[in-house]
Amino acid sequence: MYEVEVGLDPAFTVGTVDERLFGSFVEHMGRCVYGGIFEPDHPTADEHGFRRDVAELVRELGVTTIRYPGGNFVSGYRWEDGVGPVDERPRRLDLAWRSIEPNTVGVDEFCRWARGVGVDPIMAVNLGTRGVDAAVDLLEYTNFAPGTTSTADRRVANGHKDPHAIRTWCLGNELDGPWQVGHKTADEYGRLAAETARAMRRADPDVELVVCGSSNGAMPTFGAWERVVLEHTYDLVDHISLHAYYEPADGDVGSFLASSEDMRRMIAAIAATADHVGAVRRSSKRLTISFDEWNVWFQNRFAGQAGLELTENGALIEDVYSVTDAVVVGDLLMALLDNCDRVAIACQAQLVNVIAPILTKTGGPAWRQTIFHPFALTSRYARGTVLRTAVATRDLATQRYGDVPATRVTAVHDPETGALTLLVANRDRTEPAALTVPLRAFGSSLRLLEHVIIADDDPSATNSAEHPDRVVPRPATNTVVDGDRLTATLPPLSWHLIRLGR
Structure with missing residues (x-):
């Protein structure tokens, strides 16, 4: 057993948690929409065709915002196809995932469902095959009051009098990637994004733009892409996106367990790049990051887009x-929280069936995957102010990231109630850890409310x-x-939520 000691003080803070860190992602891909959130013939389907059992799990998961409708899908999407009478909507070929899109679910249906499960939608616009006009039209359609424009009145005519009031908008998706429909250079994308942002802000000055x-840290243009794009858009946008997926490449489980080290480095690199552009522009503005795609994804099991057969609603990843x-996943959530001064939004990709915390069977049950649990616990209890932690722990050697801490600890404090939440990951696969947390800086009245653990004698166990x-x-x-000290034992390969309160 090795020793872990944590130094904490409520006076030393990182920042306040933005609830949008607990976001998710719904893309028209595989069975995420059709057969996932939406299945009209399911025994639990509501009057609009959405599965009530899935909706209940989404509420339990604690998702606060959902990015929609893509993802790669959005780069060829015509939003107008998904509004109006359903029986008049066209069936289209989706080039991103080589599928037939029936357009049964579109902007209106998704927004109604999202508000019904208590989340705010984040809308992505197509800057792959489309541009300024389509983006502004969609903004008018979703956000303008009845009677202001004919586009807003079109929404009213489609049965949605009240505006959808979408606050956050993504200016395209992964356009640095050659796999993307409408792939562009940084200059090409930066200019189009600036034109679109300028027009959208004229239409609605209160929107937040990403x-x-x-699209990942291994891109040859990583860093340089951000610099060039921000030279075009810095004064017009609020956030810059990052995407990252992790897997045990070549069976390297040790490095896989240290994935959050890569996420932390990516955040630091892009924050520094954004600050450099701001400094050159003599700007007092400070951009934040939208980490709007992240998760574990076994990409080595995925043949790739080029090898996909043409399907409709077929299972995918x-x-x-x-x-x-x-x-x-729990450790990645901790990395996002530890950088809450720079990361304002984060979306785990995706919500249902496609690399998701929730799985379903057509006509059958829905259930929680293992990764559901750290997300739900963190979303529920990691609210307040993230504290700076000083963690004395042993190091682990990894092939990909060098020496990394064997144990990571994140602390979230509620200054009003005095509650303290500790998230802890023991990455060591063989050794337990003896955790000690001095609490004297918080006074003498903290008591243990709960300590739950995700671990198993079989680390490959699944639901x-x-x-x-x-x-x-x-x-x-x-x-x-x-008294003024917490002690706990951390089994090998485990994730923990420890709650203390008055």
């Missing part, structure tokens, strides 16, 4: 997640329709608050 950053994956609760958070034992 400009596309790199429905990865099944293990205890190990849940520990990684399924037949065994949906094989892996669930379980109460930890031998956790004690004695």
Whole structure:
């Protein structure tokens, strides 16, 4: 057993958690929409065709915002196809995922569903095959009051009198990637994004705009893309996006468990790049990051877009997640929280079926994957002010990231109630850790409310329709608050939520 000691003080803070850090992502891809959130023939379907059992799990997950409708899908999407009488909507070929899009679910249906499950939509506009006009038209359609424009009145005529009031908009998706329909150079995209942002701000000055950053940290243009794009758009946008997916490449589980080190480095690099552009422009503005696609995704099991057969609503990348994956996801959430001074928005991709915390069977049950649990616990309890932590722990050697901390600790404090939430990941696969957290800086009245753990003797254990609760958070034992000190034991390969309060 190795020792871990954590230094904390409520006076030393990172920043306040923006609730949009607990976002998700719904793309017209595979069975995320059709057969996921929407299945009119399902026994639990509501009057609009959306599955009530899935909606209940979405509420339990604690998602606060959902990015829509893509993803790669948006780069060829005509939003007008998905509004108006459903039986008059065209069936279209989606080039991104080689599927037939029936357009049964569109902007209106999604926004109504999102508000019904208590989340705010984030809307992406097509800057792959379209541009300024289509983006402004969509903004008018969703946000303008009845009687202001004919486009707004079109929404009213379609049965939606009240505006959808969408606050946050993504200016395209992953246009640095050669796989993207409408792929552009940084200069080409930056100029189009600036033109679109300028027009959208004239239409609605209160929108928040996200400009596309790199689609992953391995892109040869990483960093340079952001610099060029921001030279065009810095004064017009609020956030720059980042995307990252992680898997145990070549069976390297040790590096996989340290994935959040890469996420942390990406955030630092792009924040520095944005600050450089701001400094050159003599700007007092400080851009934040929208990490609007992140998750564990076993891309080595995916043949790629080029090898897809033409389908309609076919299953696509429905990865099944293990205890190990849940520990990684929990650790990635901690990295986002630890950078809440620069990361304002984050969206786990995706919500249902497609690399998702929720899986469904057509006509059958919906259940929680292992990665559901760290997200739900973090969203529920990690609200308030993130504290700076000083963690004394052993190092682990990894092939990809060098020496990394064996244990990561994130602390979130509520200054009003005095509540303290600790998120802890033990990345060591063989050794337990003895955790000690001095609490004297918080006064003498903190008591242990709860300590739950995600761990298992079998780190490859998963949940399924037949065994949906094989892996669930379980109460930890031998956790004690004695005076001004907390002590706990962290089993190997485990993720923890520890709550303290008055």
